[in-house]
Amino acid sequence: MNKKREVFKIRGRSKSAKKAVILLSGGLDSAVTLYLAKKYGYNLYALIFNYKQRHSKEIRFAVKIAGINRIPYYVLNAALPWTQSALTKDSIKVPFNRNLSRGGIPVTYVAGRNIIFLSYAASFAESIGAKKIFIGAHIEDYSGYPDCRPQFLSAMEEAVNKGTACRGIEIAAPLIDKSKRDIIKLGVELSVPFEYTWSCYAGGKHPCGKCDSCRFRIRAFNSLGMADPLLKKPGSKNK
Amino acid sequence: MNKKREVFKIRGRSKSAKKAVILLSGGLDSAVTLYLAKKYGYNLYALIFNYKQRHSKEIRFAVKIAGINRIPYYVLNAALPWTQSALTKDSIKVPFNRNLSRGGIPVTYVAGRNIIFLSYAASFAESIGAKKIFIGAHIEDYSGYPDCRPQFLSAMEEAVNKGTACRGIEIAAPLIDKSKRDIIKLGVELSVPFEYTWSCYAGGKHPCGKCDSCRFRIRAFNSLGMADPLLKKPGSKNK
Numbered sequence: 326m327n328k329k330r331e332v333f334k335i336r337g338r339s340k341s342a343k344k345a346v347i348l349l350s351g352g353l354d355s356a357v358t359l360y361l362a363k364k365y366g367y368n369l370y371a372l373i374f375n376y377k378q379r380h381s382k383e384i385r386f387a388v389k390i391a392g393i394n395r396i397p398y399y400v401l402n403a404a405l406p407w408t409q410s411a412l413t414k415d416s417i418k419v420p421f422n423r424n425l426s427r428g429g430i431p432v433t434y435v436a437g438r439n440i441i442f443l444s445y446a447a448s449f450a451e452s453i454g455a456k457k458i459f460i461g462a463h464i465e466d467y468s469g470y471p472d473c474r475p476q477f478l479s480a481m482e483e484a485v486n487k488g489t490a491c492r493g494i495e496i497a498a499p500l501i502d503k504s505k506r507d508i509i510k511l512g513v514e515l516s517v518p519f520e521y522t523w524s525c526y527a528g529g530k531h532p533c534g535k536c537d538s539c540r541f542r543i544r545a546f547n548s549l550g551m552a553d554p555l556l557k558k559p560g561s562k563n564k
Numbered sequence: 565m566n567k568k569r570e571v572f573k574i575r576g577r578s579k580s581a582k583k584a585v586i587l588l589s590g591g592l593d594s595a596v597t598l599y600l601a602k603k604y605g606y607n608l609y610a611l612i613f614n615y616k617q618r619h620s621k622e623i624r625f626a627v628k629i630a631g632i633n634r635i636p637y638y639v640l641n642a643a644l645p646w647t648q649s650a651l652t653k654d655s656i657k658v659p660f661n662r663n664l665s666r667g668g669i670p671v672t673y674v675a676g677r678n679i680i681f682l683s684y685a686a687s688f689a690e691s692i693g694a695k696k697i698f699i700g701a702h703i704e705d706y707s708g709y710p711d712c713r714p715q716f717l718s719a720m721e722e723a724v725n726k727g728t729a730c731r732g733i734e735i736a737a738p739l740i741d742k743s744k745r746d747i748i749k750l751g752v753e754l755s756v757p758f759e760y761t762w763s764c765y766a767g768g769k770h771p772c773g774k775c776d777s778c779r780f781r782i783r784a785f786n787s788l789g790m791a792d793p794l795l796k797k798p799g800s801k802n803k
Contacts, residue, residue, distance in 0.1 A: 402641055405684075407691040437687030440727045444683040445644075448676030452646040477727035484723040488679045488716040 344455035345497075346446045349373050349391060349398065351383030353522040353542065354461030354500055356390050357508050360515035361499055362459050363394065370453060371398035372446055376405055376438065380528020389521045399449075403441055410435040431469045433526065433538075439472035440481065447485040447494060456493055458485075463500040463508060465541070475501060505545040513549070520554040532556065583694035584736075585685045587678075588612050588630060588637065590622030592761040592781065593700030593739055595629050596747050599754035600738055601698050602633065609692060610637035611685055615644055615677065619767020628760045638688075642680055649674040670708045672765065672777075678711035679720065682735065686724040689733055697724075702739040702747065704780070714740060744784040752788070759793040771795060 345367040349355045362369055373387040384400060391398040410433060439462065446458045462473040471477060475498075482496040500508050512519060524542045525532035532539045532555050546553045584606040588594045601608055612626040623639060630637040649672060678701065685697040701712040710716060714737075721735040739747050751758060763781045764771035771778045771794050785792045 399645060401643065404640065405687055405691075406638060407688050409691060434729070435687075436690040437683060437724075437728055440686055440724065441680070441683040444676060444680040447679055448644055448674075449646050451675040452644075452648060471729050472727040474726065477723065480719070480723040480726040484716065484719040485676075485679065487713065487719040488711040489676055490673070490710050 343457065344368050344370065344450075344453055345457035345459055346450045346453075346455050347371050347396075347459040348442050348446055348461070349387040350461065351385070351387035351390070351523050352461070353505075353512065353517075353519060353524055354463055354508055355387070356461075356517050356519075356522045357512040357515065358459050358461040358498075358500055359390060359394065359396070360512065360517045362497075364515060367457065367459075369394070369396045369459075370449065370455065371396050372442070372449060373398055373400045374403045374442055374445075375400055376403045376435065376441075379526065382525075382528040383523045386521050386523040390518070393518065393521070401445060403445070405435065405438070405441070408435050431537075434470055437472060439470075439477070443481050443485070443496065447489055450494055451489045451491040454491070456491075456495060458494065458496050460496060460498050461500055462498045463503050463505075465505055505541055506548050509545050509551075510549055513551075523555075582696065583607050583609065583689075583692055584696035584698055585689045585692075585694050586610050586635075586698040587681050587685055587700070588626040589700065590624070590626035590629070590762050591700070592744075592751065592756075592758065592763055593702055593747055594626070595700075595756050595758075595761045596751040596754065597698050597700040597737075597739055598629060598633065598635070599751065599756045601736075603754060606696065606698075608633070608635045608698075609688065609694065610635050611681070611688060612637055612639045613642045613681055613684075614639055615642045615674065615680075618765065621764075621767040622762045625760050625762040629757070632757065632760070640684060642684070644674065644677070644680070647674050670776075673709055676711060678709075678716070682720050682724070686728055686733060690728045690730040693730070695730075695732055695734060697733065697735045699735060699737050700739055701737045702742050702744075704744055744780055745787050748784050748790075749788055752790075762794075 343366065345362060347355070347359055347362060347369050349359065349371045359369065371391045373384055375384055388398065388400065439460065443458060443460065450458055462478065478496050478498055485494050485496070486492055503511070524538045526536040526538050527533045534543065534556065543553050543556065582605065584601060586594070586598055586601060586608050588598065588610045598608065610630045612623055614623055627637065627639065678699065682697065682699065689697055701717065717735050717737055724733050724735070725731055742750070763777045765775040765777050766772045773782065773795065782792050782795065
């Protein structure tokens with residue numbers, strides 16, 4: 326298992342600028358991944374997806390993070406009209422008490438989302454001559470989402486290399502082994518502006534603080550003796 | 565090699581209705597694949613892509629073929645703004661004299677196109693409970709396009725199964741071993757309405773008859789003692 330996971334560590338930590346594509350969701354994980362990739366000298370190009378998710382707040386936050394870092398980006402429309410997910414259908418309630426340890430697929434799963442996102446990233450990487458694709462997938466996601474698991478990322482890397490003319494593309498998920506707490510801790514070290522990362526399933530002015538995604542995030546910040554900066558100043562403006 | 569290719573033959577030729585997703589391009593290959601899949605009793609759902617190709621004629625033909633067969637379909641927008649292909653950039657001339665035997669990647673290659681199309685198909689298949697994805701890839705394509713090769717299709721099948729909650733999805737490319745001539749021959753047996761299939765790189769009222777795609781198609785029809793039905797009646801209406 327460790328050998329398998331090693332595949333998704335960042336290989337070749339040279340400081341020289343190297344082109345890489347990064348999937349930016351507007352969430353905390355992909356933002357930390359971005360700052361980590363930057364630290365290792367990657368010259369990043371971001372892809373942000375509008376898949377008709379429940380709200381566009383995370384897209385705006387992704388754009389903001391790309392902008393702060395002066396990273397060229399595309400916002401792509403990737404509507405998945407057939408999906409039955411709480412993230413795309415208003416009629417399906419977002420979860421408030423998912424028991425992670427029970428396993429199973431949560432209602433927030435969007436069928437094949439990362440397969441599609443990584444496919445676009447492969448096309449983009451091939452076109453610009455990038456050899457690396459960064460994704461913020463990590464252990465707390467792949468407990469429930471098949472398209473976040475190391476064995477999927479490994480198989481997808483193989484498919485991408487077989488299906489493009491550009492050999493040697495790597496899919497890097499440097500957070501793969503980390504918990505949300507560890508990711509935030511790393512983000513703090515990397516000065517990630519967490520106030521521009523969005524996790525709440527709802528798209529209100531401020532995070533609801535009650536949905537599973539909010540709760541996991543708040544709990545992780547609290548375990549580090551910190552407050553979620555999005556909640557710090559309820560009266561302040563979050564773009 | 566034969567063993568490898570066998571993977572993409574149609575497995576389980578039961579006449580009972582089984583759900584399958586088919587990628588429809590508006591071209592001849594995917595139309596023949598559709599009629600073959602129908603013959604084997606598959607209950608088809610089509611995906612048609614608008615990736616900002618040079619013309620929309622092939623999309624209209626794909627919709628027509630789906631309509632004739634009463635197959636539910638989606639036309640999805642999958643813009644690839646970074647691609648440098650003669651099929652998406654007017655500034656790149658379509659080829660008129662590509663020497664297939666020379667190998668190499670033709671200017672009509674759209675980076676990672678089938679990776680993206682198959683990813684959407686995987687998401688769709690998972691959502692509707694389909695276990696099969698049909699694609700019209702074949703030997704004369706994979707001489708030049710990496711995303712048409714059997715080794716890619718095999719790797720992609722693996723990735724799709726690792727990245728979805730629905731195990732046992734098969735990517736079927738039943739024409740994989742066939743030449744254009746053999747495909748047309750099969751299509752004739754299956755009563756494929758070739759007058760609603762489009763191959764010309766240009767999107768005029770009638771095929772140009774001169775681009776590589778037209779030439780290969782016309783030559784294949786002629787080798788069977790037939791005329792391309794699109795050219796038969798130059799004055800007739802082609803929708």
